[in-house]
Amino acid sequence: MADVMTRLEPDTRAAARGLSDLSIRNLFIIPTIAFLIIFNVFPLIYSLYTAFTDYRASTSAPANWIGLGNFRELLNDPNIWRNFTITAKYVVISVTGQVFVGFGLAMLLNRPIPLKGLITTLLLLPMMLSPAVVGLFWKLLYDPSFGIINFFLGLGKFEWLADPQMALWAVAIVDIWMWSPFVMLLSLAGLSAVPKHLYEAAEIDRAGPFYTFFRITLPLVAPILMIAIIFRTMEAFKTFDHAYILSTQPTTELIAIRLYKMAFLEWQTGMSSAFAYIVLIVVVAITNIYVKYLNKAKAR
Amino acid sequence: MHRSYYRLLTGAAAIALSASAASSQELTIFWAEWDPANYLQELVNEYEAETGVVVTVETTPWQDFQTKAFTEFNAKGSAYDMIVGDSQWLGAASEAGHYVDLTQFFNDNKLGEIMAPATVKYYAEYPGNSGKYWAVPAEGDAVGWSYRKDWFEDPAEMAAFKEKYGYDLAVPQDWNQLIDIAEFFHRPDQNRYGIAIYTDNSYDGLIMGVENALFSYGGNLGDYETYQVDGILNSPESIAGLEAYRKLYGFTPPGWSKTFFVENNQAITEGLAAMSMNYFAFFPALVNPATNPNAEVTGFFANPKGPNGEQFAALGGQGISIVSYSENQEEAFKFLEWFIKEETQKRWAELGGYTAHAATLESEEFRNATPYNEAFYQTMFMVKDFWAVPEYAELLTAANARIYPYIVGGEGTAKEVLDALTADWEETFRKYGRIQ
Structure with missing residues (x-):
């Protein structure tokens, strides 16, 4: 460490001001660590404590320790299980859709086509938009009176968001539209890294396109595709913005929305902290499963 | 150097003092x-x-x-x-x-x-x-109603209405008339609809809307002093009120599944609906020709009576x-x-x-x-009004979750919905020690 510190050029401005390497480290690292402790670590530990209490931030009553009471109540609440079921369904629809659309687009773009750069940039635009804005304009697109989706699909005055069964699909379609470019981008990186000589060898061996895809392309892109799936699963699990804006159907009440209502509308602070930890455990568990698969794919 | 330093300090103190004096005003x-x-x-x-x-x-x-x-x-x-x-x-x-x-x-x-x-x-x-x-x-x-006077006073419409329903087309005197008029003007093929009501369940919009029907039909949300809910919230009167609101939803414009005060005023300004529910606070925009092209032909009425003559409105x-x-x-x-x-x-x-x-x-x-x-x-x-207890938000969340699928999606019956909501609310009151 001391070696690294002495490598600074003696004629730098910092040296001229008389700031020691230690001072520079303290100036930059200590504030960052303090920031992380105050805004990340402390809330994490404090919320873990409140998860075991009946604390309500809207009252001046002190927090009483109730042990696993909140966890017990949440896990016995059929409505919470319904929220988990809805979220699981949403994650499956959304991530599957994104993988198919994103990977399909990457396959198309991984060949010589005119204006490839421009097309790729345009395709990336949805994921650069704010989810709240996306929610608002998709609400207009889905409008049964003047929305262009019904117009193009010839669905008349079909109510995408008012239909309890269709609403979740409508929200998932928006997520697919928004985040398929992310999967496309990672897949494109993976596809461009596949050695060309493997395809040449397959061609010499007269391998068909399906054989080439399943035996060369997919296995080599799988690790990076798995990373995309991990990221998108974690993100889809905590979807809030566009789902909250698009629909208030109970059939689209994802866990993040339920958590928000519990914490900031009903002010059940202790209960919502416990709920947040349950969600965290679920996400970590799912991610671990994916990581195991990722490691297997890498080993192959 | 010292003198200018002290001057600066004095100046800063004066500014701070004056700022504090100003903030108290x-x-x-x-x-x-x-x-x-x-x-x-x-x-x-x-x-x-x-x-x-x-x-x-x-x-x-x-x-x-x-x-x-x-x-x-x-x-x-x-x-x-x-x-x-x-x-x-x-x-x-x-x-x-x-x-x-x-x-x-x-x-x-x-x-x-x-x-x-x-x-x-x-x-x-x-x-x-x-x-x-x-x-x-x-x-x-409170919640009141706006309506299209020109549609109501059109002689052809009046004659057709009288022929169909057997009484004169006019401002509804009760909820049965309100439903009849909404049905009469509901003509999707002409892009004209019967009524605009609140359906937004993200806060209190939907429940406020439902209250107008439920209270006027003689129903109530419960006893605000004893916290008794069973037999009141799910009484036959409350059930009839909820059914009436569901009927009205059938005569709303398409896409009316998450609507509140903005959309309900738009129903009148854009000539979509014959009648529209809204808080009185939003009516100034409806008499202003700059914001409502139909301002000259927009009228207003109070929430009508229920079938038993009781008349209430949501506060x-x-x-x-x-x-x-x-x-x-x-x-x-x-x-x-x-x-x-x-x-x-x-x-x-x-x-x-x-x-x-x-x-x-x-x-x-x-x-x-x-x-x-x-x-x-x-x-x-x-x-x-709705419950004003500290846990009102939990009561509201449960009400939205139960009532919305029935009104908008037609899921279950009004009785099933109100029985389930009664159980939810009793559980909440029990949790907070208001009932045993």
């Missing part, structure tokens, strides 16, 4: 972002002219209003000196000590006699009949409270003393605010001031 009122808040800002500008105290009305969109207000309360922040809070917050805010107890002020100024009885009961007092007051009724409001509106953490409470009390004066209340009404001041409300001048003031005056004497 400033008051901040927090409210939701809507027209009445703009009218209040105009009114308080006059207070500033009289007293030199700068009063700012700070606003936030309705969707954030509750969250932002309670976040500030929970942090014991002094950003707001007063708040024009929703009536259902009274329990939560008073029990948590966020509001200053105004009982003494209320009694000294005889506000129980000066303000309209319903506004005292629902905007100021908590618990019910306790004689403890936490707010001064500020913006009286909106708010009272103004002093925030416990304000550093300017004395100044806030002085402001309230000015606000409750009869001349201030008259001016408040002139600017567009809905005064809760009984004498002003009852005056011919007020009742004839706009096409909707008469309906407002009638409504303010027949209002009922």
